[in-house]
Amino acid sequence: xxxxxxxxxxxxxxxxxSAIADEDISEIEALPISVRQFSAETAVVRDxxxxxxxxxxxxxxCARSKTIASGKRQILSLHIPGEIPDLMSLFLPxxxxxxxxxxxxxxxxxxxxxxxxxxxxxxxVAEMFWRDTLIDAAMFREWIVNVGLRPAPARxxxxxxxxxxxxxxxGRVEGASFEMPLTQEQIGEALxxxxxxANRVIRQxxxxxxxxxxxxxxxxxxxxxxxxxADFDRxxxxxxxxx
Amino acid sequence: xxxxxxxxxxxxxxxxxSAIADEDISEIEALPISVRQFSAETAVVRDxxxxxxxxxxxxxxCARSKTIASGKRQILSLHIPGEIPDLMSLFLPxxxxxxxxxxxxxxxxxxxxxxxxxxxxxxxVAEMFWRDTLIDAAMFREWIVNVGLRPAPARxxxxxxxxxxxxxxxGRVEGASFEMPLTQEQIGEALxxxxxxANRVIRQxxxxxxxxxxxxxxxxxxxxxxxxxADFDRxxxxxxxxx
DNA sequence: GCCCGGTTCCAACAAAAGTTAAGGACGCGG
DNA sequence: CCGCGTCCTTAACTTTTGTTGGAACCGGGC
Numbered sequence: 302x303x304x305x306x307x308x309x310x311x312x313x314x315x316x317x318x319s320a321i322a323d324e325d326i327s328e329i330e331a332l333p334i335s336v337r338q339f340s341a342e343t344a345v346v347r348d349x350x351x352x353x354x355x356x357x358x359x360x361x362x363c364a365r366s367k368t369i370a371s372g373k374r375q376i377l378s379l380h381i382p383g384e385i386p387d388l389m390s391l392f393l394p395x396x397x398x399x400x401x402x403x404x405x406x407x408x409x410x411x412x413x414x415x416x417x418x419x420x421x422x423x424x425x426v427a428e429m430f431w432r433d434t435l436i437d438a439a440m441f442r443e444w445i446v447n448v449g450l451r452p453a454p455a456r457x458x459x460x461x462x463x464x465x466x467x468x469x470x471x472g473r474v475e476g477a478s479f480e481m482p483l484t485q486e487q488i489g490e491a492l493x494x495x496x497x498x499a500n501r502v503i504r505q506x507x508x509x510x511x512x513x514x515x516x517x518x519x520x521x522x523x524x525x526x527x528x529x530x531a532d533f534d535r536x537x538x539x540x541x542x543x544x
Numbered sequence: 545x546x547x548x549x550x551x552x553x554x555x556x557x558x559x560x561x562s563a564i565a566d567e568d569i570s571e572i573e574a575l576p577i578s579v580r581q582f583s584a585e586t587a588v589v590r591d592x593x594x595x596x597x598x599x600x601x602x603x604x605x606c607a608r609s610k611t612i613a614s615g616k617r618q619i620l621s622l623h624i625p626g627e628i629p630d631l632m633s634l635f636l637p638x639x640x641x642x643x644x645x646x647x648x649x650x651x652x653x654x655x656x657x658x659x660x661x662x663x664x665x666x667x668x669v670a671e672m673f674w675r676d677t678l679i680d681a682a683m684f685r686e687w688i689v690n691v692g693l694r695p696a697p698a699r700x701x702x703x704x705x706x707x708x709x710x711x712x713x714x715g716r717v718e719g720a721s722f723e724m725p726l727t728q729e730q731i732g733e734a735l736x737x738x739x740x741x742a743n744r745v746i747r748q749x750x751x752x753x754x755x756x757x758x759x760x761x762x763x764x765x766x767x768x769x770x771x772x773x774a775d776f777d778r779x780x781x782x783x784x785x786x787x
Numbered sequence: 788g789c790c791c792g793g794t795t796c797c798a799a800c801a802a803a804a805g806t807t808a809a810g811g812a813c814g815c816g817g
Numbered sequence: 818c819c820g821c822g823t824c825c826t827t828a829a830c831t832t833t834t835g836t837t838g839g840a841a842c843c844g845g846g847c
Contacts, residue, residue: 349779367689370775375692377685389682392675397682397780421667431674432635438681439632439640442620445684446610449618449691449736453834484794493692498834500796516843532613537640696804727824741804743826 307334307359307409310383310471317470318436319429320542328423332416334409345387345400345408352390354410358382361406362482366490367398376491378440379403379464379483383471388434391416404482436539443537448493451532453502456492458531461512461519466538477524482517506530550577550602550652553626553714560713561679562672563785571666575659577652588630588643588651595633597653601625604649605725609733610641619734621683622646622707622726626714631677634659647725679782686780691736694775696745699735701774704755704762709781720767725760749773 308330315321315329334357339345346352348367363380365387377398380386387400391413402408420427440463447459465479473479483491489499507513511526521527551573558564558572577600582588589595591610606623608630620641623629630643634656645651663670683706690702708722716722726734732742750756754770756763764770 365685367685369689369693373693375689377688389678392671393678393682393782395779397782398685424664424667424670427667427670427674428635431670431677434674434681435632435636435677438677438684439636441681441684441688442608442610442641445620445688445691446612446618448688450612450616485796486794495835496795497797497836501834504796536638539636539640728826729824738805739825740806740827744804747826 305330307336307357308332310359311357311385313471314383315429315433317540318542319432321429322425325423325426325429328419328426332411332419334411336407336409339402339406339408341402341404341406343402345402346390346396348396348399350396351394352387352396352413353394354412355385355390355416356387356400357385357409357411359407359409361408362403362480363400363406364403364483364487364491365398365400374490375493376487377444378437379460379491381464381467381471381473385411385433388430389437391430403487439537439539453492453494453498454506455530455532456494457488457499457502457506458512458527459533460488460491462528462531462533463538465519466533466535466540470540477521479519480517481514481519548573550579550600551575553602554600554628556714557626558672558676560783561785562675564672565668568666568669568672571662571669575654575662577654579650579652582645582649582651584645584647584649586645588645589633589639591639591642593639594637595630595639595656596637597655598628598633598659599630599643600628600652600654602650602652604651605646605723606643606649606651607646607726607730607734608641608643617733618736619730620687621680622703622734624707624710624714624716628654628676631673632680634673646730682780682782696735696737696741697749698773698775699737700731700742700745700749701755701770702776703731703734705771705774705776706781708762709776709778709783713783720764722762723760724757724762 312326312329336359339361345356345363358380360382363386365377365380366374367377368374378386387396390396394413416430420430443463447456451459461481464481465474468474468479485499485503486496488503489496492499494502503514509526510522511530512522513520555569555572579602582604588599588606601623603625606629608620608623609617610620611617621629630639633639637656659673663673686706690699694702704724707724708717711717711722728742728746729739731746732739735742737745746757753765754773755765
């Protein structure tokens with residue numbers, strides 16, 4: 302894979318959320334990145350570990366999660382190519398959650414040292430990455446609301462639309478359909494419900510002709526109903542530098 | 545109120561979570577802060593507004609929350625003296641949630657401009673504040689887990705202990721008792737349950753002799769049971785510079 | 788082609804949480 | 818000291834979600 306293809310999605314995404322100068326782009330293009338392949342369902346960094354690198358998703362899907370004493374797992378966020386899901390480890394190096402792949406994935410690792418040096422050289426880039434971690438936090442706020450006060454069908458629709466709108470930025474939505482490679486077990490973990498209930502909810506949305514989910518792919522049947530059910534606020538994605 | 549008293553809690557808290565040099569402390573002590581009084585239950589910044597200052601809590605309790613279309617409200621976090629709950633507005637100036645007081649409060653406002661200039665002058669301070677916003681995000685992750693997969697009694701115990709351990713740092717825990725000035729309605733909004741159910745849960749914990757809650761004050765009756773129920777992991781508070 | 792493991796799907800029952808409604812305690816202002 | 822409003826409290830009932838257990842499906846490896 303050519304070097305710029307590795308960085309393409311990242312830069313595309315940063316452009317969408319921050320105003321960014323050409324010189325800063327060249328700095329990012331010059332960043333040394335070491336690329337590794339991961340298979341599906343593999344831990345990248347674990348809760349409690351001390352991270353020394355940040356991880357750029359080049360290809361594939363990842364998720365962050367926490368496991369509590371009872372053994373139950375909560376998925377905190379889903380991640381797609383161009384994102385750096387553990388940027389927070391730069392200044393909070395001991396992980397308080399797991400980062401793992403959902404699908405086979407290509408990941409690029411950038412060392413904390415490199416990033417810190419870049420920040421000292423270019424404060425504007427630091428602010429851009431800072432902003433990126435703040436958007437990450439904003440999505441957690443949204444996730445709290447989703448899990449805390451929406452009924453299960455709305456939760457599912459909301460996570461689907463959030464994912465879709467992020468996939469759209471990197472050109473991965475095909476008409477009414479897009480990828481969401483989670484098992485029903487994992488969907489339950491994301492929504493704070495059991496896998497059985499996740500199955501009920503998926504069936505219900507299918508029977509109501511709103512959306513169907515088959516083999517890790519979402520197919521929207523009735524967009525207006527879908528949007529209304531999800532109660533989605535586009536602002537929460539912070540996909541605009543002016544906000 | 546003398547100027548250093550305003551900054552005391554902030555510096556105390558920063559010391560706990562980051563290693564911090566004396567020169568940087570003097571910079572923070574020199575920060576121009578304009579102080580204002582707020583009564584209880586008042587909005588400080590609203591969802592959708594553009595912030596131009598960050599807000600330091602000098603005295604009193606605050607909460608951040610989001611309200612969805614159906615009118616239901618989710619509390620995202622509780623805040624105590626020494627914290628800057630809207631630090632995120634520095635690089636995400638359009639608020640995506642509300643910040644409001646729970647009790648009468650004294651708040652100090654620091655302009656974004658001032659903070660940005662300080663950051664350019666002292667990158668280490670910038671990194672310290674960045675770290676602060678990352679800890680904020682870490683607490684959101686913990687909140688997701690709480691709301692997503694713990695049963696209601698454990699949720700309540702968990703929020704209580706999280707609050708207590710933060711109050712402890714600023715010397716506000718008296719033996720087995722500490723302040724938690726929320727109505728049962730607000731407790732419900734924090735836990736993602738109804739006020740009626742919040743009442744049921746509070747009663748249950750009282751009847752089991754674990755903890756009682758009366759007029760905004762928590763009184764722990766059985767500490768071991770309380771800790772076990774809450775399933776609390778001290779690491780999530782990030783109260784150590786080495787982590 | 789066929790077995791095997793993981794998913795998906797489903798039904799019956801149990802538990803947790805939401806809803807509605809109403810009385811009681813308490814603090815504040817007249 | 819009384820009246821009013823807010824919060825707390827409780828009960829009865831409904832709905833949502835969890836639990837258990839099992840059958841059908843599907844893809845990959847032998």
